[in-house]
Amino acid sequence: MLDCLTPRFDIERFGMLLAPSIKHADVLLVTGSCNRKSAIRLKRLYEQAPKPCVVVAIGECSLSRGMFIHSYNCPIPLDKIIPVDAYIPGCPPKPEAIISGAVKLIQKLKGTL
């Protein structure tokens, strides 16, 4: 996912930048399955983000916990913790897939999809 910020895939040309704090963020990208410890913090983070805040779930592990579905430490999938607006499947998703998902999201928000 950090590859998207680098010169080859440059997600900045679509208008996305890495924000230094959750209070300046419009989009929350989540990767990986949420376990018991991180679910509480993630909820708190989402509440701190100024609304409207869009949530994007990246990778199989955040879609439905992927292969960690039977793990004792990952009880619920991401969309039961916070509302998710876009899903990007893949394990791991290629940077091109992430950019394609981001562009679809922007079009959806603008109403042109």
Added chain:
Amino acid sequence: MAKSIIPIGPYHPLQEEPEFFTLTVDGETVVDIDVSIGYNHRGIEKLSEMKTFDQSTFVIERICGICSTSHPFAYTRAVEDIIPVEVPDRAKYIRTIIGEGERIHSHLLWLGLAGHFLGYNTVYMWVWKLREEILDAMEILSGNRNNYAMFKPGGVRRDINSEDIPPALRKIESIVPTLNKLKKAIIDDPVLHARLKGIGILTKEEALDYCALGPTSRASGVAKDVRKDAPYGAYDQVQWDMIVTENGDVFDKVVVRVLEMFESVKIMKQCLENLPPGEIDLNIKNIPPGEGIGAHEAPRGETFHYVRSDGTNRPARHKVRAPTFMNLPTFKATVIGETISDATIILASIDPCYCCTERMSVMNCRGKKIYSGEDLVRLSQDKTKLIQKKMGLK
């Protein structure tokens, strides 16, 4: 005495993975540190017991995205140690090639992040652009940029075609001139010397007491590397050197990683040019009851897997130990006594990979100022600017 406590994390925009540090500071100096992990614990050891030996390889690969080869490498060696059996030569060479390719891209990733923590954002962007060349080479050889899915107990799953070798070799050799420029820029830069030398020193005795691994301990003078001590794969059939330095500070850790990349390029070239013909898989059908231990030198240190089999097709116990598990407690020795503006780079210098380990907030009692995590990174970047100004470079 009035002390303050700084939390860093767990979800910080500039950390790759979640972890929670609590630094207790007195004025500007850190007097205590507590590390709290568990945000990435996914119960992989228990999951491994529910899958068969072959399926387990895929779970193990996804422990970590950056060092995704080191875990299957150690796991397959552990399963082969139960029997015990040696894989065919061609499989050994292919495994070595993939392992070293991962080392180069992991060290480049770390270098970019270290540059970012210090305030050299250009280094971050340039090094990650360079990293794309290696990822392209890995895609030519294995089909994917991460999670190569090449390993299986008994050999490798897919072969390297001989027509793929010249373009991959070209890509790998193309990074060497830029790496040379990077090496000269880093080793001779006076600002980096002032910033990183003498910071976060881990002495040789402490490295041995905490059982630190990988570049973290090789920078302190401990000359241990699984590839030289217990040779496996093709490491004893190619010519390469182990990089060891003496001082144990952050600068030495940077130097060890940069020089290791040159050695990895050498190993990959020799392996790709001398790939022996033959079988790539032993087709192991049954794993007899017993125990096996496998180790691999991952970019961060030695990955250790212990597998116990009871004769069925599932592991009875699979213990995973990532190198960061042994390196994280060394923070107690390196960060205490340093200033908070150096805390971020010291914490980053062991190249922590929290996904592998699992299967920092300042409470100021004297004043009212509360430091947050990004304040600490900004403090680190400000210190670099100050040093540059003092030296007349800005």
Added chain:
Amino acid sequence: MTREEIVKDLKGRFKADIIDFFDKSPKRVYMEIKPESLVRCASYIFKDLRARFNIASGVDTPTHIEILYHFSLEYINLLVTLRIKLERDNPAVDSLAPVFKGANWIEREIHEILGVDFKGHPDMRRLLLPDEWPAGVYPLRRDYTEWDKNAIRDRGV
């Protein structure tokens, strides 16, 4: 010292403590010892033989709980594993954390995942599991069952 000398030395020095000695291959040696002699054997291997402590693995078997301590002797390419067997009802053993700091975290992990008590450990807190995890439930034991009523275990497809 060569490999044969070290093996002979270990067998002779800890004759009273060794229950079983398995010389599996040139690079692997498995030594089963009594739990009371753990600190003595481990200190000797770590300090005098200058081994590196790799990790400790806790295993739950149908009859007992085992802990294996893996030590690496790089200069002769040998891995020595100490094995201790504890009973399942109240497993307890002396902690190795005062001997070398590398054992600190792994004992915390084995304590919360398998329920083994390490006597004399300076800092027995939770390492990986969250604080809300119920006490007395050990995930890696064979009789672990799902205790969370709100867990969703199907993909809903």
